[in-house]
Amino acid sequence: xxxxxxxxxxxxxxxxxxxxxxETGATASVDAPEAAPIIRQLDAEGWQLTDILITHHHxxxxxxxxxxxxxxxxxxxxxxxRTTGIAAVxxxxxxxxxxxVGNLLARVLETPGHTLDHISYVFDSEKALFAADTxxxxxxxxxxEGTYPMMWDSLLKLRxxxxxxxxxxxxxxxxxxxxxxLTVEPDNEALKARAEEVxxxxxxxxxxIPSLLGHEKKANVFLRADDPAVAIKLHMxxxxxxQVFAELRERKNxx
Numbered sequence: 287x288x289x290x291x292x293x294x295x296x297x298x299x300x301x302x303x304x305x306x307x308x309e310t311g312a313t314a315s316v317d318a319p320e321a322a323p324i325i326r327q328l329d330a331e332g333w334q335l336t337d338i339l340i341t342h343h344h345x346x347x348x349x350x351x352x353x354x355x356x357x358x359x360x361x362x363x364x365x366x367x368r369t370t371g372i373a374a375v376x377x378x379x380x381x382x383x384x385x386x387v388g389n390l391l392a393r394v395l396e397t398p399g400h401t402l403d404h405i406s407y408v409f410d411s412e413k414a415l416f417a418a419d420t421x422x423x424x425x426x427x428x429x430x431e432g433t434y435p436m437m438w439d440s441l442l443k444l445r446x447x448x449x450x451x452x453x454x455x456x457x458x459x460x461x462x463x464x465x466x467x468l469t470v471e472p473d474n475e476a477l478k479a480r481a482e483e484v485x486x487x488x489x490x491x492x493x494x495i496p497s498l499l500g501h502e503k504k505a506n507v508f509l510r511a512d513d514p515a516v517a518i519k520l521h522m523x524x525x526x527x528x529q530v531f532a533e534l535r536e537r538k539n540x541x
Contacts (some may be wrong), residue, residue: 300458305412307387380405391411399433406443414454417456421506453498461485
């Protein structure tokens with residue numbers, strides 16, 4: 287039986303995610319921005335929370351952990367970096383580790399840059415990538431703790447996943463990401479198609495996530511910092527991918 291995934295809003299612009307294994311009844315929350323929406327979704331589905339899979343230590347991704355742990359007694363899985371002060375952690379994971387949620391298997395990728403401890407969870411059988419604040423639809427996370435080369439390397443790890451994987455990211459930032467991306471690539475047909483889709487979805491009050499990774503590879507300029515055409519757009523012909531990525535991120539920071 288295929289896994290069931292639910293996405294729902296948390297806080298002002300975060301996504302909450304539940305992934306459920308129908309065979310065993312196990313259910314994981316990927317991050318826990320706040321407890322109440324997660325509890326409501328669990329109650330609506332009739333599911334019991336067994337696991338929380340944390341991607342990084344920022345409060346808008348772990349704010350609900352303590353209450354959920356107290357309510358359900360669930361296992362809390364977190365990055366191996368113990369210096370970040372995430373509460374109630376039961377298991378630490380690093381790159382290449384496998385986390386089981388019932389019969390579902392999540393592969394851990396270390397994707398630092400936004401934070402040094404950031405990890406992403408890849409459910410290969412479900413073709414689902416939970417990238418939190420490393421990769422957004424038509425964007426990427428700010429580089430707070432890492433370096434631009436570090437973040438670019440993390441994006442390359444995610445770009446290497448198959449085109450038919452679905453991207454589940456941490457925030458509903460797609461509309462603002464599209465607005466910026468069009469300043470760099472106004473003639474990108476895949477980007478223009480995504481822009482129309484995003485406008486339609488948001489006007490209907492619908493989320494823009496998940497998106498297909500194959501579409502992101504064509505429309506998300508941050509995933510193509512090694513494309514010479516992007517460097518030319520930025521008047522950076524001959525620059526390294528890391529330099530091009532840094533310029534893109536700096537421009538986005540100021541947009």
